[in-house]
Amino acid sequence: MTARTPADVRPPADPQAQDVRTVRRLRLGVGVLGLLLPIVLPVGNSLTSARIALLDSMSASYYTHMRNVFVGGLCAIGVFLICYRHDRREDRLSSVAGVLAIGVALFPTEPPDSVTAHPSGVQTAVGMVHLAFAAGLFGVLAYFCLRLFADSPATGGRRPARDWVYLVCGWVIVAGIGAVAVAGVLHLARDWPLTVPYLGEAVSVLAFGVAWLVKSEALTGLAPRPARAVTA
Template identity: 85%
Template sequence: MSAHPPAEARIPDARIPDARIPDARTPDARTSVDPDPRAQDVRTVRRLRLGVGVLGFLLPIALPLGNSLTSARIALLDSMSASYYTHMRNVFVGGLCAVGVFLICYRHDRREDRLSSVAGVLAIGVALFPTEPPSALVPHPSGVQTAVGMLHLAFAAGLFGVLGYFCLRLFADSPAAGRRRPARDWVYLVCGWVIVAGVLTVAVAGVLHLARDWPLTLPYLGEAVSVFAFGVAWLVKSEAVPALLPRAARAAPAAP
C-alpha cells in the first residue's frame, strides 16, 4: 500500500479562506456587487473624498471673499465662473483642476470609478474653458469667446449632473425592508436635490435674464449652493462628520 495520500486529499479545501486573497469589501464595509480589482485602500479613498469635499465646501466662500479683499470692496459677480476674470482666477482654475484630479484618481467600485473619472474630466474642462466674459469687460465677445463659453456651460451642466447622481443614487443606500434610512443618507439626498434645484435656478435665470442687477445674482446663488452641497456630501462620505457615522463604525478603533 502506498504511503502517499490520494491526489484529491492534497487539494486544499476551497472553503478555507486564503490569506493572500485581498478582502473584496468596499471601504464602507459593505460587499460590493462588482468590486474593482484596482480599488484603493480605505484611507486613500477617505482622503480623496475629503479633498473633494473640502474644495467644494470652501470654493463658494473663498472666491467672493478673496475677490472682495483684492478689490477693497464687496465684489460679487454674475456667477462663480466669472471669477476667471478677476484676481481669483488662479484659485478658481486651481481649485477645479484639483477637484478634477481627485475625482479621476478616486477608486471605489467600477461604477463609481467610471463616473468619478467622467466628473473629473468635466471639472477640468470647466476650469480650462472659461465662461463668456462679462459684458462690463467685453461688450461684444468674439465668436471664439462665445463658443468657448458654450463649452464651459456644457462641461458645467455635465459636472453638476454627475455629482447630483452621486448624491442621489450612489451615496444614498436603499434601506433594507423594515429599517429606517440612516441620517447620513438623508444628508446625501438633500444635497442631491439642492444640486438639482441650483442647476435649475441657473438655467431659468439665464434663459429669462432674471435679477441681473441684484448684488447677489441668481446664477451665482445657484452655482454656489450647488457646489457647497456636493462639498458637504463628499465631506460626509469621507467620514469627516463622526456624528453621522454608523454606530458600529463609531465604536470601532481607528485603523493603524
C-alpha cells in the first residue's frame, strides 16, 4: 500500500493558474533577459560606435545606439512579469513589477552631460519619474528574492542551496541600488571609466536575472527534488 506524503496533497487547481511549463518559461525569459541586458548594452554600444563606449548608467543607454535594445528588453521583461502567474501573491507583485519595468523603459532618465549640459524642465521631471519607477522595480524584485523565492521548507534544519542563492541575489540588489543612491547624492566617481551608477544597476540586474533563472529550474543542480511516495 502506498501512502501519500503531505507534499502530494494539493489544493484544487486554480482555473486561472498557468501550467508548470508556462511558469518556468516565463521565469526563464525574465532570467535570461536580466543576465543579457547589462552585457549587451555596453558591448553593443561599443560595436556600433566603433570605440569602447562605456555608459554612465544602464538607463543612459537610452541616448545611445542601443536605445531600442534597452527599451525593448525592459518592455519584454515587463510583459513577461505581467503575464506570469503562480499564486495570488506572486501574481499581484509580478504585475506591479511588470508595469514598473515598462515605466522605466518609456520614461527615460535625465540626459547625461555628454548629450545636453542643460536639460529642460520636462526632461528633468521625466527623469524623476524614471527614478521612481526604477526604485520601485528594484524594490519589488529584491522582495521577490528575499521573501517569495527564499521560502522553501527547511530539510534537516538546513535551507536548500537555491534559497541561499535567492537571499544573496536579494541583498546584492539592495546593496547595488544603495550604492547608486549614495553615488547620486554625493556625485561620486562620474569621471571613472566604470561609474558607480552603472556598476550598481548592472550588478542588481544580473542578480535578479540569476534568481529568476534558478527559479525557472533551468539549473537542474539547484532545482527542487520531486516528493517521493512513502510505501507503508
